[in-house]
Amino acid sequence: MGNKQTIFTDEQLDAYQDCTFFTRKEILRLHGRYHELAPHLVPMDYTKDPDCKVPLALIVNMPELKENPFCSRIVEAFSEDGMGNLSFNEFVDMFSVLSEMAPRELKAIYAFKIYDFNVDNYLCKEDLEKTLNRLTKEELTPEEVQLVCEKAIEEADLDGDNKLSFADFENMITRAPDFLSTFHIRI
């Protein structure tokens, strides 16, 4: 108990609880995980808001993310610098959005960011191709990939610009029966 108090102040914990879908214990556990990633980088004492970031390579090795074909994209989407370095705030943010309690709309926004490989706020064909190749470990022939991407765009594209804007994506994803059950990570 005593050592819990030194990691965060009560106000910080309350603030985190207000801002995320986690309970106090989970936040402390998250900090533990975060600390584990880079024990020499991350201080145990967060009361002073130290400014430290853990690089992408370390985060991607977490067992929760390791097998995910989009792990680097997830981390990049949540890092402020876009390079995949995560501060603790962003780290918590990531798992909060991916937690079970997060609402569909919020998840949809970040899912869009994750699948948007070239960060142009549209899911264009290259994005879809990359997504597909990662999903299937490049086992489909180029023609098949082409076909699937075209079909996917065709299905979801409302405004006919041959790429998916967020509105298209949201419209599609909010109706998907499996989205909520698959787009979450338990930590």
Add this chain to the structure above:
Amino acid sequence: MYCTYPTTHVESVTCGSRHSDGAVRYLSWVLVVEIEVDSDPSGSDDEGTQRRPNRRQGAGRGGAKGRGRGKKPPSEDEDEDEEDEAPRGRRPANKKKPAKKHGGGDEDESEDEAPKRKRKGAANRKKGGKAQDSDEEDNDVGKGKKGKKGGGRKGGKEAEDSKGKKGDAKGKDKGKDNDKDKKKKKKDDSSSDSNSDSDEEESLSEGEMARLMEEVEEKKKLIATIRNKPWRMKRRLLNLKEAQGFVDKFEGALGKGKGRKWFAYKVMMKKKWIKFQRDFENFRTACIPWERKIKEVESHFGSSVASYFIFLRWMYGMNLVLFGFTFGLVVIPEVLMGLPYGSIPRKTVPRAEQATAQDYSVLMDFQGYCKYSVLFYGFYNNQRTIGLLKFRLPLSYLMVGIGTFGYSLMVVIRTMAKNADVGGGDGDEGEFTFAWKMFTSWDYLIGNSETADNKYASITTSFKESIVDEQENQKDENIHLRRFLRVMANFLITCSLGGSGYLIYFVVKRSQEFANRTDLSWYEKNELELIMSLLGLVCPPLFETIAEMEDYHPRIALKWQLGRIFALFLGNLYTFLFALFDEVNTKLEEEDSIKNASLWAMKEYYANYTFMINDTDSTPPPMNPADIIRGPCWETAVGIEFVKLTVSDIQVSYLTILIGDFARAVIVRFLNYCWCWDLEAGFPSYGEFDISGNVLGLVFNQGMIWMGAFYAPGLVGINVLRLLSSMYYQCWAVMATNVPHERVFKASKSNNFYMGLLLLILFLSLLPVVYTIMTLPPSFDCGPFSGKAKMFDVIMETIDLDLPAFLGTIFSYAANPGLIIPAVLLMVLAIYYLNSVSEAYQNANMELKKKMQMARDEEKNRRNNTDSTNQVMKDLEDLLPNRSFMPPAPPSKPEKMPELEAKPTKTKPGSAGRGVNLQRDVTLASPNPNARGPVSRPPGPRGAGPAPGAGPGPGRGRGRGPPPR
């Protein structure tokens, strides 16, 4: 205020270099604000003179940085802000408002007049100097909040000055927003706090109050929903702090005069309440057991296996409540306050059995001491009230028995409703096949490389399948074969179901014969249980093998499998029940004769007794309770059957895991070193976790508990132990010995399927219990209802004896068929009404969906071209009478037509699969309108004749529209 200032200074200096800019800016601000506030009372002239040096100082301190920033950065800041805020919807509005509000009522005015006043101020005071110039400039550049700042300061001669200032401080805070430190913020809050204190002296007007209130409400809402905002965490934290500070500050100010304290108190209590709620929530989530365990399983085996464990946990929770009821209201009172063991016949082992009553084998059969213990119905006494508390045990027993069903029904239905609610997406198959596959097929929970590999494989296969499906909609030549195979599979399964039913019936009959004999071998004694367990062991894999023929998607196959095993178990269960009823009936007959005999003996004894002693007092016969003749007590017999069944079920399922999974895994693992083929990849391999079997086992076990709990209150306790142990045991087994499914699939909403099964079982197990309670007479010498004609008489008795008389009459009226029949009718009507209402809603839903689909198509088309692709609409347009009288299409239209044609094919989601064919269709058909094109142009002057404009063109172009008359 002053004492806090130095600390801020130190901190803002110590903070990282990124912040130094903001810190300096901020510092200059604090200085100005403080000194101005201080000098407020000292009059306007004084203020003017005092302020100037300060501003100087501030500007000077800002130095190159401050100055440099003075021009450009603010605008940049603002721009960035704007950019940031643009996608965030209405948040910016909220965010800016506080700046206004802080200033109170006059702030609007000051904002409007800011430039004017500022200019005036500049003109008045020539000493404004450089600093002011720069200020003005950056106001011009950055407008908005900065402008306020200038205005507030220079126009500040009235009392509202301080308010304006405060607004400035806030406004600027907002402007900086990102590069601000929390400490500073705190400081800022405190400084504006004091300001607001001074404000409060001037009473707030009604309008201000209302606005403030609104603002506070908005902030509160923000606090509640901040976790749903797609912001960076840092920004969230800042906004949260801001909002909280704001609420803290102004909530107290809202109350007026006398009510203020009360209001403050209320606010405080509310805060405490929120805190308590949060703590409670934390506590509650901490109490959810096995979260980590399940997560681990989930990451290894995907969500479908985990759904079983979640179901198991849910079951455990429900059983814990049932256990609480049963033990708290029946078992514990009986143990504490009832008569002790050996005091009356029903609580004593009969003389004949006493010799073997403690033998292990006897106890394992739940005979001997087990039979005459609180575990079973027969042990309970029929005393109306027991102990000092006058606890009405028989009544409580009946109520708990009924309450168990009531509670279970409620919980199951509630959970189902909740699940259905969460289900969300209507899952229109076929609309977004590829897009959904692409974006939702990866299960983010997977954290195990083997599972991940399987998942990759299954995703690839599913994509390939859909591609094939798309290319050639259905393989027609195969469908007959597949149908035939499916029919055949169902036939085979029905046969085996019938066979197993007959086998059980046969065994039950045999066991009834055995019941009359005494020289039974172990096998003959346990034949029924053995056969049932064996059937449960053999049939599911058999079904699975048969189901291979059907070639369903694993998720659908799982449901079929579940349904079939369910039918099997159900058949077995009901055969067992009927056998039990037979037994009960024979016991009832036997009981009748014994009852007569014992009554006769009793009478004899009393006759003799009174004859000998000449005393009419009915002293009980001086017999040891163990020697008294007693009936067979069918309730206990039923209870024992259920307990035995449950226990053997536990044994079988645990042994199956131990042998079928663990031993197999050990053999495969260690014999692999010295075997001729690869055991791990080849034939025996490791076991997969059998979801359907386990779920059904759980469901049926629960059914057994529900049925048996009335006759064996201890059964619920046994079940709780079982669930607890199987949670750990199965978690271990699955992690240690099983491999992930070859085709990993998601457990999409199958939870409700489990719940549906559970509900069905609940209903089915409710029937026999209610039947026995309502119709069969309870045993005359055991159990809480002995001596009554029917079990529910205990309620009548309570009504008659304990409740006031008028309630009794009311109940007797209520029990009148004249009332019950209308009530039933009413309920039927209500069901009918609700049903039709829900149907109407469903229709409306469908209608809306259709509309949405139409809007979507429309939208798509509008982007693609101006024509409508809706075939029906086009046909209708074609049929319009005045079509032919319309002026001919403008000549530019026909040129468009080829391109019109090419696109609509794309927009038809349903026909997308035949893309290639369609394309050919179109190319084949396209000459048609082109050929017509020239024809359609000339008839203009005539005004009549076949003049299909652009509208019908494409329709016919694709060869689907009707000919143009």
